[in-house]
Amino acid sequence: MDAPFTIFIVEDDPWYGQLLHYHLSLNPEDTVQLWSSGQECLDNMHLRPDVVTIDFSLPDISGDKLLARLRQRWPEIPVIIISAQNKITTAVQLLKAGATDYLVKDDNTKDLLWNAIQRLRETSALREQVKRLEDQLVSKYDFSKILKGHSPAIEGLFGLMERAALTPVNVSITGETGTGKELVAKAIHMKSGRHKKPFVAVNMAAIPAELLESELFGHEKGAFTSAVVRKIGKFEEAHGGTLFLDEIGDLNLAIQSKLLRVLQERELQRVGGNERIKLDVRLITATHKSLSEEVRNNNFREDLYYRIIGLPLVLPPLRERGSDVLFLAKHFVDEFCREYQKPPISLTIGAQDKLQAYNYPGNVRELKTIIELAAVLSNGHEIEPADILFAPAGREAGFLDSERTLREYTRTIVRHYLSKYQDNVPLVAQKLDVGKSTIYKMIQDGEI
Structure with a gap:
């Protein structure tokens, strides 16, 4: 109608x-x-x-x-x-x-x-x-929807994020890997007056040092050997919106100097060009390092530090968020069941105790991966302590990081259990709650 x-x-x-x-x-x-x-x-x-x-x-x-x-x-x-x-x-x-x-x-x-x-x-x-x-889209980025939890640390962070969204000042985010720095930056952008303009994210640590200047500020055709066309940099892409520079603490001093000049003058020149391009960009930066300590160690320019620090936000690591661990774990289990159309899965008391005793070096990202794997390994009704597998020290679990078919995941799980129980097929079938013939057929077909 x-x-x-x-x-x-x-x-x-x-x-x-x-x-x-x-x-x-x-x-x-x-x-x-x-x-x-x-x-x-x-x-x-x-x-x-x-x-x-x-x-x-x-x-x-x-x-x-x-x-x-x-x-x-x-x-x-x-x-x-x-x-x-x-x-x-x-x-x-x-x-x-x-x-x-x-x-x-x-x-x-x-x-x-x-x-x-x-x-x-x-x-x-x-x-x-x-x-x-x-x-x-704006409501999707409500702070309570992107940062799950009720701990005092998270509740206090929401208040600072609200202030950051309502003011035009630069924002600096500090937090360990996996605490959700980019999610916070995007949520602030989406709740700000710039939400209709671009949000451009750049991981500074992922770009080779010799390419950073061109990536950030762009270049003109012929500026160097491989510059066959003009390239628009990330600052220009973010014009009118927000530029998020992740891992800014990894910038070398030469690029820091050029970044400072662009922020001070609010204009840039592409590499190999003479045109001065005016900028209207809100800057949000993030790092897992202590920038003040980097300044003391002469690894980071003090004048750039004071230019970008703006409103500082510190994202607490998961190990300091108390009961948020179980709150997030249950959320991830429910999310997994909805996505894969599975019946509800609960966490046993033993599984909850095991989750709370771990320190999560990979933070929320690691917890999500652990829970997804546990849901796959569970009997489909409850997650037991044995289903919760923590990664070796210094490395995050990544079982579900890559997209694979259900059959490929099944093969990986069966291989893992056969290796764990010395190729004892009846025992593996019992542990996985499947028929022995299913595993024998996979072996016969050459799948494992």
Whole structure:
């Protein structure tokens, strides 16, 4: 069903006005109002029409003047001019003045007007749809949705994130690997006034030092041997939005100096270029290092440190978040069951105790991987302590980091259990709660 539309017809010719009114009223979902003068139209604009059609030659005010008043006070409402004049110059002037369409009075006008309003209806529906999607996207990044937990450390962080979203200052995020620094940065962007503009994330540690300048600031064609085309840098990509520089503590001093100059002058020059490009970028940085200590050790410029520090946010490691471990674990189990359409899986008391006793060097990211693996290894109803496998020291578990088919995951799990129980097929079948014939067939088919 079409969304209801309120249409104003401003026409001083009673017969012609009734003709248009009858024709547009054929759609029962629309409300059509007929006014015989420009002043009547203005007096009733509080009804908030979705579109206004104006006769160019009204008795009390000319069509161009009425158009100007409507555009001045209600610029979002489309205005269609209907006129007996077929002068192109008049039509061009009115369209330049803000008219949505210009129709010449003839036998086809009522049909042309109908079509014009249908186009406006479709445009309005698309605009509403875009707004709904934008609202949904913004709500997706509600802080409590991206950082699960109720510990005092997390609750305090939410308050600082809210302040960061409402102010234009730079933000610096410190936290261990896996604490969610990029998620926090994106949530702040999505809740800020810049959410309709780009969010550009750059992992400084992942880019070779010799390519960083070009990656950040761009380069002109011919700036160096492999520069066969102009490249737009990350700063330009983020114009009007937010640039997130992750692991900024890994920057070498030469690039730090160039970054400082760009931040101070709010403009840049591409590598090999002379043009000065103005910038409007909100900067959010992140690091797992202590930048103040890096400054003391002369590894980080003090002037750049004070330029980027802005509002500092410290993300607590998972081991300092108390009961959030179990809260997150249950969330990840439920998420796994929904994604793979599995019946609910619970955590036994023993499994909960085992999870709380671990220190999680990989933080939330590691916990998620551990829980997903435990759900796969479980009997499908409960996660037991034996299903919870922690990674060797210094290395995070990565069983589900790569995307594989269910069959490939099954082969990996069966191989693991055969190795663990010295190829004892009956015992492995018992542990995995599958028939022995299933494992024997996999061996026979060469899968394992």
